[in-house]
Amino acid sequence: MSAWVRHHRLSAADSLRRVLERPAASLLTWLVVGIALALPVTLALSLDNLRALGGRVDTQAQLSVFLNPAVDTAEGKALAAELGARPAIAGATFRSREDALAEFRARAGFSDVLGGLEDNPLPHLLLLVPREPARSAALAEELSALVAVDEVVLDLAWLERLQRLTALGRRLVLVAALLLAAGVLLVLGNTIRLAVEGRREEIEVTRLVGASDAFVRRPFLYSGLWYGIGGGAVAAILVAGMFAALRRPVAQLAAAYGADWRLAGLGLVDAFGLVLAGGALGLIAAWLAVGRHLRLDPGG
Known part of the structure; x- marks a missing residue:
């Protein structure tokens, strides 16, 4: 056991030394692996941010309930209080037609034209916040049946499209991750194959003195591990740097729209997992490359 551990x-030490002795080639391999690993991770994080943004909007979904012109202010306020007390509704706000007209004048910028109207054409409005956004459509249909309600507007089609695009994006990220992982295996496998060819005579000597396949394979497994870990570290640095560069512009854009939303980047646990994933791919590539050599040349 002590000899095995030794x-x-x-x-591990010898393979790391060999990797560091060729800094240019090793750095190139790390960059190729890092870029291949960073692409699907960046796409996945972007989809997570979109899903988080959709979730924030989803929880703030509102129903715009337009009341009949015959309903006066007192009846509108009473209806808002009644609907706000329902378990399915988290909040209800009454907006009178006078407030709506004043706001429209301020925003539209043509108060002279609106001032020429004999009557206020705008109805009273109720803004309702569903307690369960998933049941907004059913709640809208239920409110439409009320006598005092003229129309219920529920505009969540864009949010549904966003959710469908997010689901499609997750499938695309999975496909891209599998393809790029295959590319990483090919790159690392070719690197280890060249290392095996460069140490062919050494392998032949160790096989002549009775070395097992595990003994021959072990140094190259560690080489693949170091290449994979280095590539995973480069990928983590690239992703973290990219999201750090985008965090401030995204925060400024969100502030311009009055939203408090920040871009979520790569956490420490995710970065560590990315490094481990790179190391695992390096081990698999090295195992396959050395195993192929041992099968084609079993005698040495």
């Missing part, structure tokens, strides 16, 4: 320690 050989693991020596193989």
Whole structure:
């Protein structure tokens, strides 16, 4: 057992030394692996941010309930209080037609034209916040049956389209991740294959003195591990740098629309997982590359 542990320690140190002895080639390999790993992670984080933004909007969904012109202010306020007390409604706000006209004048910028109207054409309005946004459509249909209600407007089609696009994006990210993972395996496998060819004579000597396949494979497994870990670290740095550069512009854009929303980047746990994923891909690529060599040349 002590000899096995000692050989693991020596193989890990020797393979790391060999990787660092060729800094240009190793850095190029790390960059290729890092970029391949960073692309699907960036897409996945972007979709997570979109899903979080959709969730925030979803919880703030409102129903615009337009009342009949015959309903006066007192009846509108009473109806708002009655609907606000329902369990399915989290909040109800009454907006009189006078307030709506004043706001329209201020925003439209043509108060002279509106001032020429004999009557206020705008109805009273109720703004309702559903307690369960998923049941907004059913609630809108129920409110439409009330005598005092003229029309109920529920505009969540864009949010449904966003959710469908997000689901499609997750599928695309999965496909892209699988393709890029295959590319990483090919790149690392070719790198390890070149390392095996460069140490062919050494492998032949160790096989002649009775070295097992595990003994021969072990140094190259550690080489693949170092290449994969380095690539995962580069990917984590690229993703973190990209989202750090975008965080301030996104916050400024959200503030311009009066929203308090910040871009969520790569956390420490996610970065560590990305490094581990790179190391796992390196081990798999090295195992496949050395195993192929041992099968094609079993004698050495």
